[in-house]
Amino acid sequence: xxxxxxxxxxxxxxxxxxxxxxxxxxxxxxxxxxxxxxxxxxxxxxxxxxxxxxxxxxxxxxxxxxxxxxxxxxxxxxxxxxxxxxxxxxxxxxxxxxxxxxxxxxxxxxxxxxxxxxxxxxxxxxxxxxxxxxxxxxxxxxxxxxxxxxxxxxxxxxxxxxxxxxxxxxxxxxxxxxxxxxxxxxxxxxxxxxxxxxxxxxxxxxxxxxxxxxxxxxxxxxxxxxxxxxxxxxxxxxxxxxxxxxxxxxxxxxxxxxxxxxxxxxxxx
Numbered sequence: 001x002x003x004x005x006x007x008x009x010x011x012x013x014x015x016x017x018x019x020x021x022x023x024x025x026x027x028x029x030x031x032x033x034x035x036x037x038x039x040x041x042x043x044x045x046x047x048x049x050x051x052x053x054x055x056x057x058x059x060x061x062x063x064x065x066x067x068x069x070x071x072x073x074x075x076x077x078x079x080x081x082x083x084x085x086x087x088x089x090x091x092x093x094x095x096x097x098x099x100x101x102x103x104x105x106x107x108x109x110x111x112x113x114x115x116x117x118x119x120x121x122x123x124x125x126x127x128x129x130x131x132x133x134x135x136x137x138x139x140x141x142x143x144x145x146x147x148x149x150x151x152x153x154x155x156x157x158x159x160x161x162x163x164x165x166x167x168x169x170x171x172x173x174x175x176x177x178x179x180x181x182x183x184x185x186x187x188x189x190x191x192x193x194x195x196x197x198x199x200x201x202x203x204x205x206x207x208x209x210x211x212x213x214x215x216x217x218x219x220x221x222x223x224x225x226x227x228x229x230x231x232x233x234x235x236x237x238x239x240x241x242x243x244x245x246x247x248x249x250x251x252x253x254x255x256x257x258x259x260x261x262x263x264x265x266x267x268x269x
Contacts, residue, residue: 069112072262073236074269075199078176080131081123084147085180085190090161091148096216097127097163099247099254104201105157106179109262114156118265119180119190122160122201123147127216129168149180149190164203164211164255166220172230172237173208175201181265197263201240202233210251 102122106115124146125131132143146165150158167173177200183193205227211217212224227233227241242257 069107069109070262071109071264072197072199072260073239074197075232075236075240077178077198078200080125080134081176081178082133082144082147084144085119085121085149086144086147087119087150087185087188087190088148089150089159091122091146092161092163093132093145095126095145095163097166098211098214098217098252100160100162100164101254101256102160102162102175102201102242103157103256103258104152104159104177105155105258105260106152107156107260107262108265110264114152114154115181115263115265116152116154116156118152118156118158118196118263119149119183119193120152120158121149121178121180121190122162122175124162124165124175125168127163127166128220129166129222151185151190164207164217166217167224168222170225170230172225172227172233173203174233174237177201177240177261179261179263194268196265196267196269197261198269199240199261200232200237201242201257201259202227202237203242203257204244207244207251207255214252 104120104122106118106120107113108115123131126146132145132147146162148160150160152158165173165175177198178195179197180190180193181196183190185191208224208226212220227237230237240259240261242259245256245258247254247256
C-alpha cells in the first residue's frame, strides 16, 4: 500500500462559510472611524496635557490593529484530522523539507485583545503530500508527524517548528488549523474545552514555486494546484495567507511564517 492522500474530489472538503459576517465588518468600520476621528479636548473632558497624551498613545497603536479585529473566515476541516491533541512545539519527527517557524497570533475580535492560553492545533502533509496517520485512505495511529498543539503565550502567539508543506491532487499548499478554548493540559495532551475556529493557512505562490524546485519537493509527482485555482482558497483563503520571511540568502535554510487569526472564543463552529 502507498501512503498517499485521496484526490480532492473525494476529500469531502466543503466550500467554507465565512463567519466574518456583518458583525465583523461593523466592528472594523467603527474601530477605523474612531481611530481617525478628532474630538476636542473639551468634548472629552480632558486637559490639554491629557489630550496630547491620548493622541500620542493613539499614534503609537499598531497600524494593523483595526484590520486584525475581524473574524477570520471558517474553512473546512477536511478528512485528515486526528484527535491526538499532543502538546509540542517541534512537530517534524525527522521529516525533511524547508524548515518553517510558524507563528500564529490569536485575537479576540470582540475586544481586539490577544488571547493567551488558547490552544492552536495544526496538521499538514509532508513534502510529498502524505499525511501522518493515514494509509490508503484509512486512519492508523502509528504515525503522528506534522501534527501538534501549542498554547498561545501572553501576547496571544503560538509558535511551531515544522517544515514547509508539500501538495497533493486538487489542493493548494496549506496547513490546517483549529483553535480550542477552555481546556487544560494533562500528560502532554490538551483536554476538554471546545473548538472556537476551524480554518486553513496558505502560502504565497512566489515562495511555493521556489520551494517546489528544491529537494525533496521536486520528487513530488502530483500536479501542483495554484491558490487561485483552489476552490477552498477562493472562499476566504486570502485572509490567512502567511507573511513569510526568509531566514537567510539560502531558501533551503528556512522561513518564518506569521498570521493573525481573529476569533470569537465563545463560538462553537
